[in-house]
Amino acid sequence: MKPTTTPRTYRVKSFGCQMNVYDGERMGELLATRGIVPAPEGEEADLVVLNTCHIREKAAEKVYSDIGRLTKAGRAAGKEPMIAVAGCVAQAEGEEIMARAPAVSMVVGPQAYHRLPEMLDRAVQGERATDTDMPANAKFAALPQRRSSVPAAFLTVQEGCDKFCTYCVVPYTRGAEISRPYAALVDEAKKLVDAGAREITLLGQNVSAWSGEDAKGRAVGLAGLIRDLAEVDGLSRIRYTTSHPADMDEALIAAHGEIEKLTPFLHLPVQAGSDRVLKAMNRSHTADSYLKLLDRFRTARPDIALSGDFIVGFPGETDAEFEETLKLVDAVGYAQAFSFKYSPRPGTPAATMDGQIAPEVMDERLQRLQAALNRDQHAFNKASEGRTCTVLVERKGKHPGQWLGKSPWLQSVWFEGDVAIGDLVEVRLGEAGPNSLAGKLLEPVPA
Ligand code: 5AD
Ligand code: SF4
Numbered sequence: 200m201k202p203t204t205t206p207r208t209y210r211v212k213s214f215g216c217q218m219n220v221y222d223g224e225r226m227g228e229l230l231a232t233r234g235i236v237p238a239p240e241g242e243e244a245d246l247v248v249l250n251t252c253h254i255r256e257k258a259a260e261k262v263y264s265d266i267g268r269l270t271k272a273g274r275a276a277g278k279e280p281m282i283a284v285a286g287c288v289a290q291a292e293g294e295e296i297m298a299r300a301p302a303v304s305m306v307v308g309p310q311a312y313h314r315l316p317e318m319l320d321r322a323v324q325g326e327r328a329t330d331t332d333m334p335a336n337a338k339f340a341a342l343p344q345r346r347s348s349v350p351a352a353f354l355t356v357q358e359g360c361d362k363f364c365t366y367c368v369v370p371y372t373r374g375a376e377i378s379r380p381y382a383a384l385v386d387e388a389k390k391l392v393d394a395g396a397r398e399i400t401l402l403g404q405n406v407s408a409w410s411g412e413d414a415k416g417r418a419v420g421l422a423g424l425i426r427d428l429a430e431v432d433g434l435s436r437i438r439y440t441t442s443h444p445a446d447m448d449e450a451l452i453a454a455h456g457e458i459e460k461l462t463p464f465l466h467l468p469v470q471a472g473s474d475r476v477l478k479a480m481n482r483s484h485t486a487d488s489y490l491k492l493l494d495r496f497r498t499a500r501p502d503i504a505l506s507g508d509f510i511v512g513f514p515g516e517t518d519a520e521f522e523e524t525l526k527l528v529d530a531v532g533y534a535q536a537f538s539f540k541y542s543p544r545p546g547t548p549a550a551t552m553d554g555q556i557a558p559e560v561m562d563e564r565l566q567r568l569q570a571a572l573n574r575d576q577h578a579f580n581k582a583s584e585g586r587t588c589t590v591l592v593e594r595k596g597k598h599p600g601q602w603l604g605k606s607p608w609l610q611s612v613w614f615e616g617d618v619a620i621g622d623l624v625e626v627r628l629g630e631a632g633p634n635s636l637a638g639k640l641l642e643p644v645p646a
Contacts, residue, residue, distance in 0.1 A: 200304055202325040206245030206281055208238035212265075215252025217440065218402050219286055221353040222309060223250045226285065228343050229315050243273065246281045246319075251288035253368050255542040258288050263300060270302045281305075281322060285312055287372035291545075293331045308332065309373055310358075313341035333374040339383060345390040350593055350621040351436075351605065352396035356384050356424065357403030362443055364470070365481045365548040366513060366541060369404050376404075381411035381424065388428050395621055398436035398462075398591050398605075399428065406439050407446040422450035429460040435623055436591065436607070440466045441508075444484040444492055456499035462607045463500050464534075467493070468508035472527030473520035476513050479552070486527050493531060504534035504579065504608035511568055512541040512561035515554035521564050528571045534579040534608060536572045540565050573633055580610060580631035590626045590638060592618050606636070616640035 209230045213223035226248055227237065238244035247269055251262050266282060273279035283305035284296050290308035297306055304322040307315055308331035318328040339355075359374040360367075388399055401421070403409060409421045417423075425437055437460050444467060454461055467489075471477055474485045484492075496503050509524060528536075540561040543550035583606070590604040596613045602620075603613045606628065613635060618624050626638035 200301075200322070200325045200327055203281065203323055205233070205319070205323050206235055208242070208244045209235050209246040209248065210238045210244035211248040211250055213250040214261075214286070215254060217353055217400065218309075218355055218358070218404070219250050219252060221355050221402055222286070222312060223248070224353075225342050226250070226312050226315060228346070229313065230319075232343055233316055233319065243276055243278070244280055245278075246283065248283045248285050251284060251286035253287035253291050253372050253544070255539055255544075259292050259295070262288050262296065266300050266302055283307060283315070283318075283322075285309070285315075287368065290331050290372040291368065293329050297327060297329055304328070306331070310338055313338040336377055336379065339379055345387055345394055348391045348394035348396040350396060350591055351398040351400070352391045353402050354384065354387055354391065354399050355379065355402045356421075356439075357406050357409040360404040361408075362405060362445075362483075363481060365479065365552075366510060366544065366550075368544040368547060371546060373404055376408055378409045378411055381413055381419065381427075384411075384424065385414075385427060385431070388431055388434065392431055392433045397434065397621055397623060398438065399434060401425070401428075401437065401439040403439075404441065405443050405446065407442040407448075407451060420448060420450055422448070422454040425451075425454055425458060425461055429458050435460060435589075437461050438464060438609075442467050444469070444482075444489050447492055447496075452495050452499050455496060455503060462609070463503045464506070464607065464609050465493075465496055465503055466506040466508075469527065470508060470510050471513060471516070471520070472524035473516070476516050476520050479515060480510075480513060480549070486523065490527070490530060502608075504610075505531055506609070507531070507533055507536045509536060509538040509568060509572075510541050511538065511564040512556035514541070514549055514552035514556065516541075516556060516564075524568060525571055528568070528575065531575075532579070533572060533575050534610075535576050538565060538568050538572060577631070577633045579608075580633070580636055583608065583610065583628050583636060584631050586628045587641065588626060588628065589623050590614070592620050592622045592624060594620060611635040612638040614638035614640050 211223040213219045282303045285307045289306045293306040304327050305318045306329040310333045311330040321328045357378050359376045360369045361376045363370050413419045469489050472486050588606050590612045592602050592604040596603045600615045625641040629637040
C-alpha cells in the first residue's frame with residue numbers, strides 16, 4: 200500500500216450485538232485521541248471501521264461486499280477510504296481478509312482494538328497490519344476515559360464465554376470468560392453518568408458469570424456489582440444482558456426484588472423447548488429447569504418482563520421437538536424475544552452434526568415461532584395500557600414535538616410534550632401496538 204495522510208474523519212459501522220455497539224463507541228473515542236472526528240452525516244469518511252459480527256449467516260461475504268461497495272464509492276468520489284475490519288469476523292477470518300481484500304489496511308480483533316491508533320500510524324506509512332491477540336483486560340486499561348454518553352449507555356463488564364454451546368462461535372471469537380475489575384467498572388459507570396447517562400446496561404456474553412472483589416476486598420458477583428452501582432448518584436436505571444440460565448444465582452434473583460434501580464426486565468435465552476435438543480446444544484438446562492428459574496424471578500419481582508433467544512432448525516430437530524419450543528413459549532408469555540434460523544458456524548461441533556435441517560423447514564418453523572412471539576409481545580403491550588411508569592427520553596420521534604423513550608419493561612413509548620433527551624418523565628401508557636405504545640406525559644420526575 201502507498202503511504203497516505205492521516206485520516207481526518209472516521210465512521211464506525213457496527214453490526215450484531217450490543218457489545219459491538221459498545222466496542223464501536225470505544226474505537227471512536229480512541230480515534231478521537233488522534234484528532235480524527237466522526238464524518239458528518241451524508242459525507243464519505245476518510246477511515247471506515249467495519250465492526251463485524253460472526254454469529255450467523257454469511258458474515259464474511261457481507262464484509263467483502265461492504266469493502267467492495269466502499270472502494271467503488273470512494274473511487275467514484277476520487278478518494279478511496281482507509282478501511283479497517285474489526286469485530287468477530289476479523290478475529291475468525293483475519294488472514295483471509297488480508298489475503299482477499301487488498302483495500303483493507305487494518306484487521307483488528309475484538310480484544311485488540313486498543314492498539315488501533317498504532318496500527319493507524321503504520322497504515323499511514325503504507326503498511327498493512329493485523330492484530331487478533333486475546334485476551335481482553337489489557338484492552339480496557341488502555342482505552343481513554345469516557346467523556347460523552349447517550350442517556351441509555353452500555354458498559355461491558357464481562358467478555359467471552361466458557362459455555363461452548365455446540366452451535367455458537369462466541370467462545371472462539373471472543374475467547375474465554377474474563378471479568379473486568381470492580382473498581383474500573385464503578386469508575387467507568389460514574390464517568391458515564393457524569394457524561395449524561397441515566398441508564399446503564401451491563402454487558403457481557405455471559406454477564407451473570409461476572410465476578411470480582413468489591414472496594415472492601417469481598418468477593419462479589421453481578422448482584423453485588425449492581426447493588427453498588429445503584430448507589431451512584433444520578434444513575435436511575437440498571438439493566439444487564441445476556442445471561443445463561445446456569446449462572447443465575449439466588450443473590451441476583453433477590454436483587455430484582457430489592458434494588459429499585461434494577462429494571463423489571465430479564466433477557467434469558469432458552470434456545471429450544473425440547474430437552475433432547477437442549478442437550479445436543481450443550482445447554483446444561485432443561486425446559487423445566489428454565490421454567491422453574493423464571494418462576495423464582497417472578498416471585499422476586501412479579502411485574503418482571505421476560506425476553507429470550509430461540510434457534511429453530513438445530514440439526515436433528517424433529518417437528519415434535521419444535522412443537523415443544525412453541526409449548527414453552529406459551530408457558531412463558533414473553534414480553535419480547537429474538538428468534539433465528541440455525542446457521543452452521545465453521546469450527547463449531549453442530550456444523551458437522553447429522554440431520555441438518557432443510558431451509559424450507561426452518562423458514563416454516565421460524566414463521567410459526569415468530570407469530571407466537573409477536574402475539575405474546577402484543578398481548579404484553581396491551582396489558583400495559585393504562586399503566587403509569589417512568590420513561591427515559593432517548594430521542595426525538597418522527598413528528599415535530601414527539602419523543603421516544605423506553606419504559607422500565609424495555610417497551611418503546613412515544614409521546615408529546617416539553618421534555619429533553621435524557622429526562623426521566625412520568626407517562627401514562629395508552630394505545631399499544633405490537634412494537635410500541637403511545638403515552639401521555641404526566642409530569643417530569645424530580646432527579
Ligand atoms: N445459529 C443461529 N442462531 C445463533 N445464535 C448463536 N449462534 C447461532 C447460530 N449458529 C443465537 C442464539 C444466541 C443469540 C445471540 O444468537 O440464540 O442466544
Ligand atoms: Fe454462545 Fe451464549 Fe452459549 Fe456462550 S452461552 S456459547 S455466547 S450461546
